[in-house]
Amino acid sequence: MVNSSKYIQMALVMKAMAHPSRLFILEMLKEKEHCVCELQELIHSDMSTVSKHLSVLRNAGIITSRKHNNQVFYRLLCPCVLDAFQCVIEVGKNIDKET
Amino acid sequence: MVNSSKYIQMALVMKAMAHPSRLFILEMLKEKEHCVCELQELIHSDMSTVSKHLSVLRNAGIITSRKHNNQVFYRLLCPCVLDAFQCVIEVGKNIDKET
DNA sequence: TGGCTATTTGGCATAATTGGCAAATACGCT
DNA sequence: AGCGTATTTGCCAATTATGCCAAATAGCCA
Numbered sequence: 001m002v003n004s005s006k007y008i009q010m011a012l013v014m015k016a017m018a019h020p021s022r023l024f025i026l027e028m029l030k031e032k033e034h035c036v037c038e039l040q041e042l043i044h045s046d047m048s049t050v051s052k053h054l055s056v057l058r059n060a061g062i063i064t065s066r067k068h069n070n071q072v073f074y075r076l077l078c079p080c081v082l083d084a085f086q087c088v089i090e091v092g093k094n095i096d097k098e099t
Numbered sequence: 100m101v102n103s104s105k106y107i108q109m110a111l112v113m114k115a116m117a118h119p120s121r122l123f124i125l126e127m128l129k130e131k132e133h134c135v136c137e138l139q140e141l142i143h144s145d146m147s148t149v150s151k152h153l154s155v156l157r158n159a160g161i162i163t164s165r166k167h168n169n170q171v172f173y174r175l176l177c178p179c180v181l182d183a184f185q186c187v188i189e190v191g192k193n194i195d196k197e198t
Numbered sequence: 199t200g201g202c203t204a205t206t207t208g209g210c211a212t213a214a215t216t217g218g219c220a221a222a223t224a225c226g227c228t
Numbered sequence: 229a230g231c232g233t234a235t236t237t238g239c240c241a242a243t244t245a246t247g248c249c250a251a252a253t254a255g256c257c258a
């Protein structure tokens with residue numbers, strides 16, 4: 001039951017999202033696609049780090065990419081993941097306030 | 100921006116959910132509260148492992164617990180986290196099918 | 199071809215997660 | 229108090245994640 005691939009796969013997707021920079025990236029991709037260099041200016045990290053975050057999200061099936069000239073543009077594949085954000089923010093407010 | 104506590108806190112919540120056993124637990128708690136021993140029968144793990152998973156979820160503000168006799172019952176604090184499940188399952192189907 | 203920019207990959211050190219066992223704690227019961 | 233059940237905690241080894249640097253790759257343009 002618990003070992004069904006359903007939960008393993010869900011965990012892969014959620015683990016991919018479970019990082020501050022990657023959540024930020026998803027929110028940035030909400031409006032429109034962005035290239036790596038644009039995201040790197042917003043995130044204060046090495047470009048290689050940003051690139052790796054993007055490949056984590058892509059491997060999880062959350063985003064996809066297209067190449068235009070020598071830039072790579074990423075966009076949300078399933079915008080529905082953003083629907084969970086408001087709830088997660090609410091849950092976050094409970095942190096360390098419960099016994 | 101990316102370093103705002105908003106994303107850090109969201110990541111804490113999502114990281115707490117990002118484990119097959121913990122996702123399973125959340126689904127079990129959907130209908131009604133359960134004690135640790137009930138969950139342990141469903142999950143094939145040591146009871147201490149199950150207890151630790153539960154405390155991860157509780158520390159993230161997702162579930163809460165009450166003691167009744169010598170048992171501890173856990174229940175969902177924010178059932179809204181389950182709303183994300185269907186989307187995450189859909190996203191999971193994209194895994195390794197995108198370039 | 200060579201130079202330039204954009205992106206990805208490999209390597210590596212550090213940090214965090216995971217799960218089992220044993221020990222400790224909590225609680226009811228006699 | 230002493231016993232049995234339920235749960236948590238401490239410890240530890242193995243695995244996985246993170247982020248930077250340097251090097252490699254890709255594509256444009258002169």
